[in-house]
Amino acid sequence: MLDEGLKTQLNAYLQNLRQPIELVASLGEDAGSKEMLALLKDVAGTSDKVSLNLAGNDARKPSFAITRAAGDAPQDKVGVRFAGLPLGHEFTSLVLALLHVGGHPPKVDAEVLDQVRALEGPFHFETYFSQSCQNCPDVVQALNTMAALNPNITHVAIDGALFKDEVEQRQVMAVPTILLNGQPFGQGRMDLEQILAKLDTGAVARAAEKIKTKAAFDVLVIGGGPAGAAAAIYAARKGIRTGVAAERFGGQVLDTMAIENFISVSHTEGPKLVSGLEQHVKDYDVDIMNLQKAVGLVPAKTPGGLIEVKLENGAILKSRSVILSTGARWRNVNVPGETEYKNRGVAYCPHCDGPLYKGKRVAVIGGGNSGVEAAIDLAGIVAHVTLIEFDNQLRADAVLQRKLASLPNVAVVTSAMTTEIHGDGAKVNGLTYKDRGSDETHRIDLEGVFVQIGLVPNTEWLKDSGVALSNRGEIEVDYRGETSIPGVFAAGDATTTPYKQIIIAMGEGSKASLSAFDYLIRLEPAQTAEQAAA
Template sequence: MLDAATTQQLAGYFERISQPIELVASLDDSQGAADIRELVTEIAAIAPAKISARFDGTFERRPSFQITRVGADMGVHFAALPMGHEFTSLLLALLWAGGHPPKVEPEVVEQIQSLDGDFAFTTWMSLTCHNCPDVVQALNLMAVLNPRIRHVAIDGGLFQEEVERRQIMAVPKTELNGGDFTSGRVELKEILARIDTGAAKREAAQLSEKAPYEVLIIGGGPAGAAAAVYAARKGIRTGIVAERFGGQTMDTLGIENFISVLETEGPKFAAALEAHVRHYGVDVITLQRVAKVEPAAQVGGHATVTLENGAVLKGRTVIAATGARWRNMNVPGEQQYKTKGVAYCPHCDGPLFKGKDVAVVGGGNSGVEAAIDLAGVVRSVTLLEFADQLKADQVLVDKLKSLPNVTIHVNAQTTEVLGDGQKMTGLKYKDRVGGAEHTLDLAGVFVQIGLVPNTEFLKGTVELSKFGEIVVDAKCHTSVPGIFGAGDATTVPYKQIIIATGEGAKAALSAFDHLIRNPAV
């Protein structure tokens, strides 16, 4: 199961374990159970003085295993063979259970330990999902630090029958005490904010006490990160407020066109962005959404940025770099069956449709890449493109057309998502040339039709285009002095990571120019 290099690496990590831990497995006669037995046995053999293994567990789900400190009953469970993207989750759980301190702020540890109540979390994930580890690791840490918190991470591919019965059609999906909790990627602080009812109010009060910034950036994607680095290097007080760091790159698996970086993954790229920003001492505020921006009353004064939790931040200049999100089809049934067959991330949710028939809507690079990826997992893929030809790069189109289980329809207008009230069952589309209507029996559809700018909070503040983009000039100025725009949220063409970083740098330089030409009031 573990090769020699991995075994040697783990041996080095396990030297950090200060308290003995125990792996308790509950198995059956399945191949998954045999694989888990092999993995657990090999891990225990690497550091037998610190890690022991038992196979007499009586857990609800078989196969599964628990990681716990000897003499304790920690609520860290994997109903999975945690390899792939989840191998890091396994390693961290072992280290934390063994007494190695987590890399989180002491006040966060204290907040977790002081939570009052019993919390039983269940996370459905897939081993190819790059968003799932963040959720799994956050809840595992909480289960290690607080004995009243339990967490089971379930691989949907290993428990296919339960996935279908419970109609889990998108990951990560988390339940709390048997009820819905979250869908999609969430971070530790966001989880705590949801279950610690007084946290949001306390945080809003603390944020409102922050001193004004000379440059305040809204958005933590490539544009926002570049703006923060360029501003901070000028030696001015710089802050960045974002819902999450990395923006759309967190939902991007492969990045192969960022010049000088031959190949990387979205989450890894996002982590590098954040590390670079923090290196320059930028005040980073995450897990916050902006409600509105009010320009300074006079040039040289402070603009105010109000967050949805009520906190108010101030900045002599503001850079809006909020990026964009997946565009919806806006057809009947789409919202009703979102996460119940309607999906937007093929890498995350594709394994849940193994052996089934799915569609991809969109014939650009994203759509064609999604169809290619899905074709290796599902039974069949039908790609629907509104235009009269696919818009993707020719190399991708050639690859797609070579796949035997892919059908392509151009001039196809999606008109409705069908379902039985519980899950999606099909899709309707119309031939835009002949007018004929068609119905496809499908288990899922992956929507890849472009992006919508995240600029709703700026309506009435700065000029927006008819598409909702921030109207900017060549130097990233908006219609309001002191407020700048950068990246995918603006009218700048070609929504690419490398372009967004360049625009972020331009916005910061323009903001600095504004500051030196307009002394503070």
């Protein structure tokens, strides 16, 4: 099952086990069970601290639990289980689960670990994942870590492609889908802190109180995507007090599968790039405030005074300069049925959710690069793809269009305006579009709709701030990254800078930070953030 290279790597990782662990397998006679047995034998063979028990009797087969072999004390009761093969993107989840159940400490702040241990429960989590989903590992790893730390928490990660009947019964149409004690808990990427914030009702208030005690910053970056990370690094390197407030560190890049145009890196994936960004920022003295959504901005009352940023939790951050890098999100079609059937047949990530539509009929809305790439990817999984484009021709790169045209199970409809997404009350069953040339309407019977029609800047919170926005809601910036408000700069996909690319966002974030520093050193009289606050 595992090649020699992976076995060697796994052996090196498992040297960090502090106590014996046992893999308790529940297997049947199916092909999946045979593959799981081969995988577990390979894992157990890499360390004398890992044993294999084939006497499991879990109802889900194939599945296996990872338990501590030390004894029957409460702390030894660990509820970590995989139903299905944790390969592809989930292999790292398997390695981390082995280490954490085996006593190797997670790389998580001590305060967060204490918060996990204090949860009273009981909490039984179930997560549906697919091996091709880049969003799923964060959820699986977070919940496994929690289960390894707290005996009141259990978690089973379920491969939706292997347990199709269960997926159909529970109407799971997007991954990751998380259930808590049998009830819906969340969908999409969530990290450990986000999950904790939903479980620990006092966490938001405590975070707000902590933020209220913070001194004013010299540079405050709002947003933690490529532009925000670059801005924070460039500011911190100047030796000035720097903070980052981000609703989700990494932003939209976390949802990006393949990145092949980041110069000097032939290929990478969004989560991997974000991990590097976060570590690079942490190499400097930057105050990172994650899970903090900005809801308002108040300009300084006097030149060189403090700018205020209001957060959703009620706290207010102050800074002598601010860099806005809030990025963008996927644009909705805004037709009847889209909201009602979101994650019930309406999806936005073909890489994540595509495997759940194996053998089914789907539509992709959007004929740019994202839409055509989605159609190409889905064509290898689903029965049929209909690509719907509003314009009279596709806008994707020629090489992508040629690839699309070579696929036998793809139909392209241009000059088509989607007017409604239909469903039976539980899930999608069709789509209607209008031919823009003839005004005739057509219905397509299908099971899934993937929306790929561009981006919307995350700037609604700035509408009453005085920051000038374009008619598309983008922050208007000049060649230095300056906005219409002194001391407020902006960078990345939320701005009027053309070409929304990761590498451009990083460059613009760096430029905005250098402009902010230049602004600060030219203030009269020169002040530190602490002096300005006095």
